Amino acid sequence: MALSEIQIKNAKAAERPYKLADGEGLFLLVKANGSKLWRMKYCYRGKEKLLSFGAYPDVGIAAARELKTLARAALAEGKDPMVHKPGRDFEPEKTFKAVAEMWHKNRKSSLDPAHAKRVWSRMERDVFPVLGERMMHEITPPEVLGVIRNIEERGALDISRRAKQSIGQVFQFAIASGLCDADPTAHLRGALKPRPRVKHMAKLPLALLPELINKLDQYNEEGERRSEITRAALTFALLTWVRTKELRFAKKHEFEDLEGNSPLWRIGPDRMKMHREHIVPLSMQAASLAKDMIACSQSDYVFPGQKRGVPLSENTMIYGLYRLGYHGRQTVHGFRGLASTWANEQLVEVGQPPMWIRKYHEDWVELQLAHSEENEVRGAYNAAEYLAPRRAMLQDWANFLDAMRGKTGNVAILRAA
Template identity: 80%
Template sequence: MALSEIQIKKAKATDRPYKLADGEGLYLLVQRNGSKLWRLKYRFRGKEKLLSFGPYPDIGIAAARELKKLAKATLVEGRDPMVHKPGRDFEDEKTFRAVAAMWHQNRECSLDPAHAKRVWSRLERDVLPQLGDLMMHEITPPEVLKVIRKIEERGALDISRRAKQGIGQVFQFAIASGMCDTDPTAHLRGALKPRPRVQHMSKLPLSELPELQIKIDRYQEEGDRRSEITRAALKFALLTWVRTKELRFATKSEFEGLDSKNPVWRIAADRMKMRREHIVPLSSQAAALIRDMMSKADGDYVFPGQKPRQPISENTMIYGLYRLGYHGRQTVHGFRGLASTWANEQLVEVGQPPIWMRRYNADWVEMQLAHSEENEVRGAYNAAEYLAPRRSMLQDWADFLDLQRGDLGNLAVLRAA
């Protein structure tokens, strides 16, 4: 039976909230504090949901029934009345999609264009399909977690964290803009799947580096030219701390000032893991090696492969290390770990009373390794950042390698004598 005004007015608060049904899912919820709230229970796509129309007497019986009719009509159209709420002023209330677009537009000018595009693409792919049409104040922590879980199911744990971060930033923007009051991502701490333990690439202790260098110097395989290219590629990787892919596709046009005091290797953004141009300052040893390889290379690739106009294969260097007896002990990528360990262990004594400090700033090491994280605040990325100190660091590293190689060679001569 439908409710009457008299029934509603006479309804008193009790120890527990209770409902007064009006029909077709519409009811009045009487709270313990005496407040009376209109609710509509309905099902959408098999899921039971609850819609709030507001308090009585602000919303009278007639108004509540009219809102119910509008909600039912929305359901007939195949739309969720919780998203397309009847009686709502869409100019005043914003969907997550609309607010996310405003957030992104507000910060886009401070980001690298390629990074800005990636951020929005991730939202479009993983977040907006589920949250885009919901109102900001209607999004709950479980709904955000559902988005995160879907990403985790495909094993993309890094992307799931970026998605949570992006959603949270949209909500922080909305809170600051007065569009909502809370950030549901704040309640998800501890709910995300932990990242798997990092599997570090195999690398030797620094004490075994001299022997490795001597073996590389003596590396031989079928065909003298192939041996020379593999040897040179391994040495260059050790000197410059770059990844295998970055080295394999090195072309002559990427090297600048090889005969000057400040030679560099400029790697285009599309070949870098972080999708940013990377400038590698070259030590005198690295520059000499590249000049020699460029003088012998027929095509554009500095380290050519067996096929005409192709670079060395992705397995050339690692198989070279296998032949030298380093299977499971040292990888090409592990050269980066060797260099990083060396750089981070170098200390200098400064001041009075003397204290020990790092010789090389951690930022120089990370920049040389091209580990620089995507920065949400900084503006344009500067590929030449820390170029001078990085040049000095790499020259020290190259001189250290020469010294290590020389010491072991001299020791071998003494033992033979």
């Protein structure tokens, strides 16, 4: 039954808010403080939503019903009244998607193309379906949090944080451009689900490296050739800091200048986690090992599998470590952690009075590990960046591993001279 003006005027505040229905989804919300607000409940694409038409008596009963009629007309045309809101002009150039397009175009040239593509794909997949047609100044913190929660529900907690970051950057761009006054993501601090504790791949303390290297040098399994390939693959992974997949599918044509002074391994973007080319400068030891394997392999693969024309199997290397007694103690991926720990702990003495500084810059280490860098400045990655210092770092690492051979027991890891 429709409300009357007298009913609305006589509605008194109660301990809790309550509703007075007017019909077709329109109702008056009477709050505990006495304010009276017009609301309209409706369903759009299977989702229940709520429109706000303002407060009574500023918006009278006739005006509220007119706004309801306009909203229902928008629904009949397949439009969301939340976007095409009754009572105001729709400005396409001020929607979230339109502003996001301007933001992305403004910064795209300074980004690594692969990184730029990932950012835009996240927006298209997770953000635009909810916020794309909303006017910038009408988007609220709960709406943004709803987008984040949808991503969190599928367990993608890193993606949810990156989506929040991108949404916030769009709003900062809009504020600077005079298109809105506030960033709703600023109010979400502490609302996002915490990341689960990272489970790192098993790795030994550096002091136990001599034992690992000596066992690896003596590795043996059924079939002499199979032992050589497994031993070589594990040694090459330790020398180069690459992932198992990157190594298993290594092909002969990817290696350059193995006889020269600047040997390197060029891994194509299709095999890299971040889908961008990765150049691995090779130490003399790694280049020698690659050259030997290429000469012996009757396949295009540097580390061939048991069947002709296929690469080393996915489990060969980890099972090799199991045979050496490292089940649960050391993984192939953990070699990367061993190398990173070593590189980050190396110090050199400089200046007067003397002081200790890092021998290897953190960017050299991260680039050698081909880690993701979401920061838009550092994410502009060049595959050959820091090639000379990374080559020197890997040569030092290979020499360090050689120095471990034949040693027994724990070895103290000293500062670099």
